[in-house]
Amino acid sequence: MIELVRPTTDLSDSWWAMVDEFGDETIHGSSYRPSDRDALRGPEVFEEWVDWLGRMERPDEALPEGRVPSSNRWIVRDGRVVGTIAVRHALTPSLVAEGGHIGYAVSPGARRQGVAREALRLALALAAVRGIDPVLVTCDVDNVGSARTIASAGGVVEDERDGVLRHWVRTGAPARPIGAGPIETRAARLVPITPEEAAAMRAGVRRADWAEGYPREDDLDAVATMTSGPDAWSPRHVVRRSDGLAVGSIGCFGPPEDGVVEVGYGLVESALGGGLMTDVLSAMVRSLEASGLTVVAHTEPENVPSHRVLARLGFRRVAEAEADSGAEWLWARGSVRGAVSET
Ligand SMILES: CC(C)(COP(=O)(O)OP(=O)(O)OC[C@H]1O[C@@H](n2cnc3c(N)ncnc32)[C@H](O)[C@@H]1OP(=O)(O)O)[C@@H](O)C(=O)NCCC(=O)NCCS
Structure with a gap:
């Protein structure tokens, strides 16, 4: 034996x-x-x-x-x-x-x-x-x-x-419910952004471990509302394992409502195309779903790479809506009760 x-x-x-x-x-x-x-x-x-x-x-x-x-x-x-x-x-x-x-x-x-x-x-x-x-x-x-x-x-x-x-x-470990700590994925660590870092990002400070082009406009929008310490829903740096650089961000648009939570994510140009976002979003979705939540995402109709990532992870397009910035598509995994009618 x-x-x-x-x-x-x-x-x-x-x-x-x-x-x-x-x-x-x-x-x-x-x-x-x-x-x-x-x-x-x-x-x-x-x-x-x-x-x-x-x-x-x-x-x-x-x-x-x-x-x-x-x-x-x-x-x-x-x-x-x-x-x-x-x-x-x-x-x-x-x-x-x-x-x-x-x-x-x-x-x-x-x-x-x-x-x-x-x-x-x-x-x-x-x-x-x-x-x-x-x-x-x-x-x-x-x-x-x-x-x-x-x-x-x-x-x-x-x-x-x-x-x-x-x-x-694969080890078959069940996903961990989301918490305020880092999330480990195959290719990255999703590290909660601190209020100090959020302030530095907004002030245009450049850090050596932030990739060229990071933060993007969307990353700045994501941290714009941060005032207190990170929680499960606040934005995280996507830190690529291969070089330790922050190449994008991922997070939720606030805490869940009626069991539904919306994710937002994005990477700098140089990190696109290598499967990183599929890996990162899949880990995030697994953690959110392990917390009993339904995950939704919005995309612009022309954002084909994002549609591909969502479809690969089993999301379906469930609604189309008119937002201030133009048309938006709503994507969901599982059944979405209130979320569809809100858009
Ligand atoms: C590599 C090592 C751990 C394999 O240990 P082992 O107990 O002999 O392996 P197992 O008997 O469980 O064999 C596992 C598989 O490898 C194959 N295998 C093992 N040694 C082999 C060899 N020298 N040549 C070809 N195939 C071999 C076995 O046939 C078996 O294949 P299968 O699953 O297709 O039937 C062992 O040779 C070793 O310790 N080498 C030195 C240290 C090392 O290389 N460690 C790994 C570092 S990454």
Whole structure:
């Protein structure tokens, strides 16, 4: 039987036997480096290290620069440590490009026996419990065993970057109801705009992590009414993971009324065309619907790219109306009670 076990000194003999088997090979997903060997051989230091591996899972633990919380597990088969696997709870630019959410390794003597396949399945369940969906799992292009392991978990290749194949794997985590915090999407973080940032945007201040052209007129309209701290409905920066730049905004036109909430969104010119808005809007809609809300959106009749995104996400055009700025189309997912007659 294969289990994922929190690192424990009860398994230290088995751990060291596995490390010896790896020799100088990197043990992915272990947080262990061969250069640590001598220092960690002392039982007290080892115990401290094992304890630290466990604490890395806690969101309140102070971690070194560049590290994110992670669930570190040892892959145990019939009581013996045969590998390591780690689920990182968030992505940094370097994890986006290379490391991904999950890293793993199986000891040479236990390979080709289905260990990685089962360990990855169990790790996906761990990610799902933490609400992470989908996860990024990467491997070198020539790592056939790892690519097959990821494929067997339902991984879909997004691209290859510098010899690294990047796959996304669904974990089946239910969407989280929307709150006032950031929303994580596959390609972006949706970070609530603070009143100070809103003021800077309105004052025409330029920040280095705002993409050329951001904020757009529509982004300024969205923040125009902000006075207090961010809530679930207020605008968020769309921060692209690949470069950390804010490339647009997304938010709701105020709190829900009669269970219906309207979303507004937009990206700068250079961020269009790569599927980013589909990804971002889909995450937003999932969170709003997980809160029991019906989501609607307005578009101009000529805004074909926006129609495409909405249609791809299952929205239907439900009404046409005359607004001050001209004709508008109303789009909805699910049944919209009051919202249609209001337009
Ligand atoms: C990659 C690795 C984790 C695979 O572990 P494993 O326990 O041997 O994998 P499994 O036995 O579960 O096999 C999973 C799939 O990969 C295939 N596979 C595994 N090793 C393979 C190899 N060397 N060549 C071709 N296919 C291989 C299996 O046939 C199986 O395919 P299937 O699902 O189509 O039947 C292991 O080789 C390893 O630890 N390598 C070094 C570290 C590493 O590369 N980690 C991943 C970093 S991204």
